[in-house]
Amino acid sequence: MLLWLRHYRRAMLPGDISAGIVVAMMMIPQGMAYAMVAGLPPVVGIYASIAPPLLYALFGTSSTQSIGPMAIISLMTASTLAPLAAPGSALHGVLAAQLALMSGAVLLACGLLRIGFLANFFSRPVMSGFTIGSAILITWGQLPALLGGALPHVHAPSALLGVGALALLVWARQWMAATLRRLKIPAVAADIGAKLAPMAVVLGSLALVSGLGLDARGVATTGEVGAGLPHLNLATSSAHWQALLQPALLIGFMIFLISMSGAQTLALKRGEKLASNAELLGLGAANIGSALSGGFPVTGSISRSAVNFAAGANTQLASVVTALLLGVALVAPNGWLALLPLPVLAATIIVAVLTLVDLSLLRTAWRYDRADAAALLATAAGVLALGVEAGVVVGVALSMGALIWRASRPHIAVLGRIAGTEHFRNIDRYSAATAPGLMMLRVDAGLFFGNVEAVNERIEEELAAHPDTRHLVLVLSAVNAIDTSALFGLKELNASLRARGVLLHLAEVKGPVMDRLKESDLLQSLSGRLYLSAAMAWDDLVE
The missing domain is CATH 3.30.750.24 (STAS domain)
Structure with a gap:
């Protein structure tokens, strides 16, 4: 516990503070957007970004891991709760926190029992197929918000704002860093600037909505965002424990896999070593903390962790700084957030999730092992046709089936x-x-x-x-x-x-x-x- 604090040096402080500030600016639009994906009020995304990183810092071993809402886990939350409660309802919020509590308990138990190796049963092709299918589902689900209505009933001002934001975000992700470097801006600063483009687009859209009165013209906004820190949440639904058990197990494993995939990549760059069972404890505590503060399941974000790394984070103190700044944002006057246009949030979500789609693994698997390629495609198709949980089960079953088939016919x-x-x-x-x-x-x-x-x-x-x-x-x-x-x-x-x-x-x-x-x-x-x-x-x- 707090191993990083025992060896903390003053020279690490500037990097941790700067990274904490940068990630906090990135977290506000992302957290609110991912809460919407989960079918929750936008402010819940900020609630789920405060307690989790503080608790992860007690146990976690990654110096750059950014804990909070993430698109895929938000989609799994929405998929799990859709048959049980209407999105946006009080029961939906209670069940989302309950799901985070159960997922956290699963992760804690795995950490205490030291059985993190079970996550190895999710192969890379299955994970890739799951990500591709989830990204397509999320994108499709955000199109009505992006365009101001379902096709063909498009609201022109909303569509213009949403598609314009989408184009700016795509440009920023693809070419902004290179453009800034050509302007003699240092490479690290240019990369961070490109990563903060969503925040700049959000602020610009707020100015447009306020200045042109777009909300009065039918552009949907987030509406009033509750002020103040989250309250202690102990509400649960006794009638839904059994219905949430299987999804909680699956979401718990997915949280661990997604978190470890990003954290391992960054740890290798610094020559650090992660303790998988300590990571399970940290992620478990983070999700229990999210539940107790009225949030929903959270995990390590690959994109935010990369920004945290690039911005100079040296220890988990960077995430503590992020959490404190988000708390200040909730305590300070935040009426301006009420004008945040939903089409722009939808554009932020679409760009974020589509960057997770990587077809290179499919191409490699197709050349190297058709069984793995089939598992990837089946998982993606299963997610699209059957839902998130069923899609993952299909992929894992195919991977295990291929493994058994090979083992039963040895060379x-x-x-x-x-x-x-x-x-x-x-x-x-x-x-x-x-x-x-x-x-x-x-x-x-x-x-x-x-x-x-x-x-x-x-x-x-x-x-x-x-x-x-x-x-x-x-x-x-x-x-x-x-x-x-x-x-x-x-x-x-x-x-x-x-x-x-x-x-x-x-x-x-x-x-x-x-x-x-x-x-x-x-x-x-x-x-x-x-x-x-x-x-x-x-x-x-x-x-």
Whole structure:
């Protein structure tokens, strides 16, 4: 707890303060926008940006992680609560906080039990497919707000404001930094300036709404934003605990995955090491804090964390500064926020989420492993067609199915000896010699109940193709484990070969596997011998 504070130096303070200020300016429009995605009043996004980073700072190990609302988690919140309560209703707010409480409890429990490794079951293709599908869903959902109504009933002033803001934000993201650098502005300042473009666009739109009276012309605005700090929230709905349990588990894992993906990237740039279980504790505490302050599920934001890093954050104090400034913003007069136009907030959301769409992984997976590419596409399609939670389940099921399918059909190589050496290689890949009456097979996977039958079938195929075989050597250099089902399969293979006059030998058995085999009777009943190496088996068995 507070490990970063024990080694804090005064020289770190300027960077932490400057980064805290920059991220606070970025957090106001983002937090309000993501609250809208979650179906909540905009001010709730600021509530969810104060307590969470303060609590994360107690346990978290990332010096640059920016905790708060994030588009994908906001969409999952909205998707979970849509069947249970109307967006914007009091019950919707209660359930959003309850969902954050349950997700936080899941993360805390995982951290205390040190089971963060379970998140590894979400592969990169599944995560990418989930992100792509979610980004499309969020963008589609924001089009009515961007255009002032659903197509074809577009409100012209709203559409002009929203599309104009969208164009400015796209330009800023793509070309503003380069333009500023050409004007001799330092690279770091230029990058930060480009990242703060959404705040500049928001302030400009406020001036337009106020100066031209666009709200009176039908442009929707946020309306009155509650003043003052969030109050302690203990409200829950006893009727909805069970309905929220499964989504809370899924959202908890997604919070951890999204947070760790960004934090790990930034940690590598600084040579820092993250403690995954401490991160679970920090994220769990942050979400419980969000629940108790009337917020909704939060996570580490990849974009805000990158800004925090670029702005000079040295420790978690930068996030503490951000939280304090947001608290000041709520306490200070904030009537100006009531004129914030919803089309501009929608443009901010669309640009932010579409930058998360990265098709490079799909292209790589398509060339490298079609099963992973299929999992990515299925996850994206599942999110679009079935909803967020179901889409993730589809992707994970496909990834696990592909893993099981591969494991059930291990690669088996027929080995031959490279002339003049003691090296044995696959005869299909190398010019390697075999010997009459001797077959050497290398199994390139652990042996377990799911693949032992396939291994035996392949052995029988090779024996049928080489009826003169008198010695079969299984080279187990790539076998890390043999379970009980595989043990019985080997015993049955040994007995079957013995009845046909073929001796079964084992070579290059790894130490942990040998330790397990010594506890069985396979070695005593083995018709052949154990060999330390394939070369020793060759020298002994070749006539």
